[in-house]
Amino acid sequence: MTQTGPSDRALEIGARVEAFVREVVAPYERDPRRTPHGPSDALAAELKDRARAAGVLTPHILADGSHLTQRETAWVLRKSGLSPLGPLAVNTAAPDEGNMYLIGKVGSPAIKARFLAPLVEGRARSAFFMTEPASEGGAGSDPSMMKTICRRDGEHWVINGRKAFITGADGAGVGIIMAKAQEGACLFLVDLPDPAIRIERVLDTIDSSMPGGHAIVAIDDLRVPADQMLGESGEGLRYAQIRLSPARLSHCMRWTGAATRAHEIAVDYACRRHAFGKPLIDHEGVGFMLAENLIDLKQAELMIDWCAGVLDTGSLGTAESSMAKVAVSEALMRVADRCVQVMGGTGVSGDTIVEQVFREIRAFRIYDGPTEVHKWSLAKKIKRDHREGEA
Structure with a gap:
C-alpha cells in the first residue's frame, strides 16, 4: 500500500520534537540572551544541551548517519519550527541543516570526519560563504557573477574576495566558501575563525532568529589545503x-x-x-x-x-x-x-x-x-x- 501520510518513524520523532519545543524551548522565548543579531552562543549551547539530554538533537539524521527522507524531514522540521528558537535548539536550523546535507552528499570520508561530525553533534555552527556585496557587482541570486577568486599554489588554494549576508559567520566553527577558479566555481571547507577571514560588520536586519546574524566578510589571502576542497574543482x-x-x-x-x-x-x-x-x-x-x-x-x-x-x-x-x-x-x-x-x-x-x-x-x-x-x-x-x- 502506498504511504499517504508521515511514516511511523517520522510521527514518533516528530512527536518527541514537538513536545520538547513546546514544553522546553518555548519558555526561552523571553530569555534576555536573545540579541538583535540573533540568540547568543551561550543560549544556543544551553538549548542544544537540553535537546541532547532529551534525545532530540539533530533528529533528521539517524544514529547510523543516514538521513530521513525529505517527506519525513518535512514532518519533523515543521515541528521544530513551532518556536523561532526550536530549530536552533534541536539543530535543524539554517545554515547548518543545509550545510550538513551538502557535506554528507559530497564530502570525502576525511572531510565528513573533520567537518560534518561536529555539526551533527551540535558542537559547532557553520556558515556558507556565497553571496557577495551588490555594490561591487558580486554574486547574489546569480552565482555566476562570483567575484571571489581562488588560485592553486602548490598543495594549497589561495582565496581572495568579499562576502555579504553571511549567516552565522560571527561565531561559526566551520565555513564553506565558494570562489571562482579558471575552470569554474569551487567549494572549500575551512576551520573558523581564521585571521584571513575578517568580519567587517554584522548587519542590522529585520530578522533575529539566527546566531551570529548576517555579516559582511573580507577574505584576504586565505590559504586552504587542497584536500579541503569539497568535491572537484569547477563543480561548485x-x-x-x-x-x-x-x-x-x-x-x-x-x-x-x-x-x-x-x-x-x-x-x-x-x-x-x-x-x-x-x-x-x-x-x-x-x-x-x-x-x-x-x-x-x-x-x-x-x-x-x-x-x-x-x-x-x-x-x-x-x-x-x-x-x-x-x-x-x-x-x-x-x-x-x-x-x-x-x-x-x-x-x-x-x-x-x-x-x-x-x-x-x-x-x-x-x-x-x-x-x-x-x-x-x-x-x-x-x-x-x-x-x-x-x-
Missing part, C-alpha cells in the same frame, strides 16, 4: 544546487511550523478577547481571516510534501523547489500578517512571538532566492519547454 555551482533545493524547502518546513504557532496564538487571542459584545472570532472580519489562515497553512503543507516527494526520487527538484518557495513563503506571509492584524496592538508588541514570526517570514521571502527570481526562473523554463515542444 553544481554542488550548490545539491544543497540549495533541499535547503530552500527546509526553510519552508521550519517557517510553516512558526506560522502554525502564530496562528494558534492569534486564535487563542480572538476567542478570549471581546469587543462590541462578543468574542473577536464571532466578528466575520476576524473569523474569516483565521479561516483563510487554515487554508494557506494546509496549502503550504501540501506544497512542501509534494516537493519533498520529488526530491525523494533523486531529482534535483529545481523547478519544483522554486514553486514551493514562492507558494509557501507568500502564503506564510499572509498568515503572519493576518495574525498581527487579528491581535491589534498586542500583535505588534513583543509580548508574543507573533511579531517576530512576521519579521522572520518577511525576510524569508528574500532569503534563498526572492519570489521574483524564482518566478523569472520558472518563466524561462516555460519558454524552454514550449520551444522544445515545437521542435
Whole structure:
C-alpha cells in the first residue's frame, strides 16, 4: 500500500520534537540572551544541551548517519519550527541543516570526519560563504557573477574576495566558501575563525532568529589545503544546487511550523478577547481571516510534501523547489500578517512571538532566492519547454 501520510518513524520523532519545543524551548522565548543579531552562543549551547539530554538533537539524521527522507524531514522540521528558537535548539536550523546535507552528499570520508561530525553533534555552527556585496557587482541570486577568486599554489588554494549576508559567520566553527577558479566555481571547507577571514560588520536586519546574524566578510589571502576542497574543482555551482533545493524547502518546513504557532496564538487571542459584545472570532472580519489562515497553512503543507516527494526520487527538484518557495513563503506571509492584524496592538508588541514570526517570514521571502527570481526562473523554463515542444 502506498504511504499517504508521515511514516511511523517520522510521527514518533516528530512527536518527541514537538513536545520538547513546546514544553522546553518555548519558555526561552523571553530569555534576555536573545540579541538583535540573533540568540547568543551561550543560549544556543544551553538549548542544544537540553535537546541532547532529551534525545532530540539533530533528529533528521539517524544514529547510523543516514538521513530521513525529505517527506519525513518535512514532518519533523515543521515541528521544530513551532518556536523561532526550536530549530536552533534541536539543530535543524539554517545554515547548518543545509550545510550538513551538502557535506554528507559530497564530502570525502576525511572531510565528513573533520567537518560534518561536529555539526551533527551540535558542537559547532557553520556558515556558507556565497553571496557577495551588490555594490561591487558580486554574486547574489546569480552565482555566476562570483567575484571571489581562488588560485592553486602548490598543495594549497589561495582565496581572495568579499562576502555579504553571511549567516552565522560571527561565531561559526566551520565555513564553506565558494570562489571562482579558471575552470569554474569551487567549494572549500575551512576551520573558523581564521585571521584571513575578517568580519567587517554584522548587519542590522529585520530578522533575529539566527546566531551570529548576517555579516559582511573580507577574505584576504586565505590559504586552504587542497584536500579541503569539497568535491572537484569547477563543480561548485553544481554542488550548490545539491544543497540549495533541499535547503530552500527546509526553510519552508521550519517557517510553516512558526506560522502554525502564530496562528494558534492569534486564535487563542480572538476567542478570549471581546469587543462590541462578543468574542473577536464571532466578528466575520476576524473569523474569516483565521479561516483563510487554515487554508494557506494546509496549502503550504501540501506544497512542501509534494516537493519533498520529488526530491525523494533523486531529482534535483529545481523547478519544483522554486514553486514551493514562492507558494509557501507568500502564503506564510499572509498568515503572519493576518495574525498581527487579528491581535491589534498586542500583535505588534513583543509580548508574543507573533511579531517576530512576521519579521522572520518577511525576510524569508528574500532569503534563498526572492519570489521574483524564482518566478523569472520558472518563466524561462516555460519558454524552454514550449520551444522544445515545437521542435
